[in-house]
Amino acid sequence: MTEGIPLYYFLVVSTLMFFIGIFGFLTRKNLITMLMSIELILNSVNINFVVFNKYLYPQNLQGHFFSLIVIAVAAAEAAVGIAIIINIYRNFRSIEVDRVDQMKN
Amino acid sequence: MFFFLALMILVFSVLTVTSRKILRAAVYLLFVLISTAGIYFLLEYTFLAAVQLTVYAGGIVVLIIFSILLTSHISERTVVAGWKQGILSALATGAGALFTLLTIYRFTFTPASAPANPSTVTDVGTALVSTTRDGFALPFEVVSVLLLAAMIGAIIVARRENDNKTENKQN
Numbered sequence: 001m002t003e004g005i006p007l008y009y010f011l012v013v014s015t016l017m018f019f020i021g022i023f024g025f026l027t028r029k030n031l032i033t034m035l036m037s038i039e040l041i042l043n044s045v046n047i048n049f050v051v052f053n054k055y056l057y058p059q060n061l062q063g064h065f066f067s068l069i070v071i072a073v074a075a076a077e078a079a080v081g082i083a084i085i086i087n088i089y090r091n092f093r094s095i096e097v098d099r100v101d102q103m104k105n
Numbered sequence: 106m107f108f109f110l111a112l113m114i115l116v117f118s119v120l121t122v123t124s125r126k127i128l129r130a131a132v133y134l135l136f137v138l139i140s141t142a143g144i145y146f147l148l149e150y151t152f153l154a155a156v157q158l159t160v161y162a163g164g165i166v167v168l169i170i171f172s173i174l175l176t177s178h179i180s181e182r183t184v185v186a187g188w189k190q191g192i193l194s195a196l197a198t199g200a201g202a203l204f205t206l207l208t209i210y211r212f213t214f215t216p217a218s219a220p221a222n223p224s225t226v227t228d229v230g231t232a233l234v235s236t237t238r239d240g241f242a243l244p245f246e247v248v249s250v251l252l253l254a255a256m257i258g259a260i261i262v263a264r265r266e267n268d269n270k271t272e273n274k275q276n
Contacts, residue, residue, distance in 0.1 A: 005107050007214050007216070008209060008210070009107065010144070011209050012206060012209070013111045013114055015202060015205050016115055016202060017114060017118050017137075018205075019198040019199075019202040019205075020115075020118040020121075020122055020198075021122070022201070023122055023195060024121065024122025024123075026190070026197070026198070027122070027190065027191050028122065030127060032127060032131075032172060032173055032176070032177075033127060033130055036121060036122075036130060037121075039134065039138075039165065040118055040121065040122070040134070040137065043141050043161070046157075047141060050148060050150060050153065051148065054148045054149075054150070054221075055214070055216055055217065056214060056215070056216065056217050057217055058217050058220070059217070059221070060239070061224060061229070061232055064150055064153055064229070065233070065241045065244065067153055068153060068156060068233075069244055069248050071156055071157065071160050071161065072248045072251070073248070073251065074160075074165065075160050075164060075165060075252070076251055076252050076254075076255030076256075077255075078169070079168065079255055080255050080258055080259050080262065082168055082169070082172045082263075083258070083259035083262040085172060086172060086176065087262055089175070089176045090265075095177070
């Protein structure tokens with residue numbers, strides 16, 4: 001299904017997605033939107049792994065399994081991150097990074 | 106089909122990081138993740154695409170939407186950085202993207218000539234739990250322990266802290 005589409009096209013898409021995620025991480029002030037930017041970054045890395053696996057080493061499945069494990073780590077990271085965000089909201093009544101300036105109150 | 110998916114990914118990624126309404130940003134993120142699953146289908150890794158759809162689109166985005174509803178009003182507009190920080194971030198990320206794209210462009214990849222390994226659900230499942238040379242049993246176990254630890258940690262972190270006090274009063 002991917003005949004005629006060079007490897008470079010996938011890499012361009014994932015590179016742009018990665019830097020869009022970094023841009024969002026730098027400009028956003030809300031903790032949840034920063035978490036969403038991190039999900040974008042992880043997703044672009046997953047695309048890279050899968051495409052390298054498919055185009056360069058199709059006899060192995062290493063990239064495929066690495067992506068699976070990254071997805072599981074992303075799920076764990078989102079669960080812990082959101083627990084921390086809800087705890088912060090309970091203490092500060094806000095999840096804007098500018099107003100969260102104490103580790104403990 | 107690839108160009109359609111790539112366009113969807115890029116447009117909705119930009120909308121995710123620029124939308125002022127936080128719930129809309131979450132829905133745009135959902136579209137990005139579904140398009141990524143479409144790319145996995147295009148590459149014929151169907152099991153990975155299914156995992157992407159269930160874990161990311163079904164799990165993480167729902168978790169994010171729940172936490173948005175718990176922590177902010179729907180109509181609330183998010184605070185974004187000032188234009189100065191925005192321009193600086195755009196310049197930095199643009200330079201980084203340009204550098205990476207140039208590096209990719211100048212590197213010549215040699216496509217593999219070996220025949221592709223079948224990647225049906227049976228093959229993936231067998232490789233995932235086999236302990237032979239091409240098996241992935243150890244990372245599988247490590248990731249399951251990590252998930253268990255993360256779930257326990259999330260429950261402990263998000264629990265109300267005054268539970269102990271009320272218990273002490275009852276005692």
